Amino acid sequence: MPVKIITKISLCQKHVDSLRKQGRTIGLVPTMGALHEGHLSLVKKARGENDTVVVSIFVNPAQFGPGEDYKKYPRAFAGDKKLCEKEKVDIVFCPAAGEMYPGKDLTAVNVEGLTDKLCGRSRTGHFKGVCTVVSKLFNIVKPHTAYFGQKDYQQFLVIRKMARDMNFHLKLRMCPTVREGDGLALSSRNRCLSPKERTEARCLHRALESARYLIKTKRVSGAGLIISRMKAIINEQPGARVDYINICDPETLEDVKSVKGKVLVGLAVFVGKTRLIDNVVIS
Ligand code: PAF
Secondary structure, X not given: XXXXXXXXXXXXXXXXXXXXXXXXXXXXXXXXXXXXXXXXXXXXXXXXXXXXXXXXXXXXXXXXXXXXXXXXXXOOHHXXXXXXXXXXXXXXXXXXXXXXXXXXXXXXXXXXXXXXXXXXXXXXXXXXXHHHHHHHHHHHHOOOEEEEEHHXXXXXXXHHHHHHXXXXXXXXXXXXXXXXXOOOEOOHHHHHXXXXXXXXXXXXXXXXXXXXXXXXXXXOOEHHHHHHHHHHHHHOOOOEEEEEEEEEOOOOOOEOOEOOOOXXXXXXXXXXXXXXXXXXXXX
16 A cells, blocks of 8 residues: 555544544654654554554754754655655655644744753754644644654653643653664764764764763763763864763753763764764663
């Protein structure tokens, strides 16, 4: 069966309503397209757990700030469609921006607290855009379960809080980060890296692994010292610039001073003009 492409909200809602009436379960994988193996791992998980799999492809203008890479964000619809067909996705929901945001005054969904840390510090308004679009997608696709990657760990926590606070009746799954052979986390933005930048981008994983080593071997427990070691690894690369490195509580995202128990080590690094994020949870 070829994948069904739906661009209109009302058609999507009608279609999923009828599937729900037939008792079929719906799994949603929300994406901004330029699909890679990370997305496909979410699709595979959704395929194994649901009767119907919907992939949404929408580069959401509301989650990009002024001067960010909305215009340059990779778009690859033809390839995405082929991958969805191969993975037996049932529906690709790919609305135009005007369909999702028809007017200029937008009702927005804002989660407080979790959103002013890590990525929220340098991307003001980003999570408001994410929560707004994801809540719209939940109302349009009406999934029983939605699937997200651990690479966007903070995004997952924020969406989980939004879903609880707004009483969305669905399950959320966080699936492991998928990595290249050299450890670089898969990301649609990796397509923006030049070959030299791609090599330099290995420093994100190297820095995270050095944190893991220092914590696991109990060599260092002060978060400040671990962060300095990580910064030194990243600064060895002439094209890399740290946006943030945080060691924090994996539930509240509050920074910790010294590592006891489980922590999230998260970072964002510009490699050239491309901002990449990654994280590990270490117990
Ligand atoms: O993670 C992403 O690709 C996006 O932030 C999402 C969840 C699809 C919302 O636009």
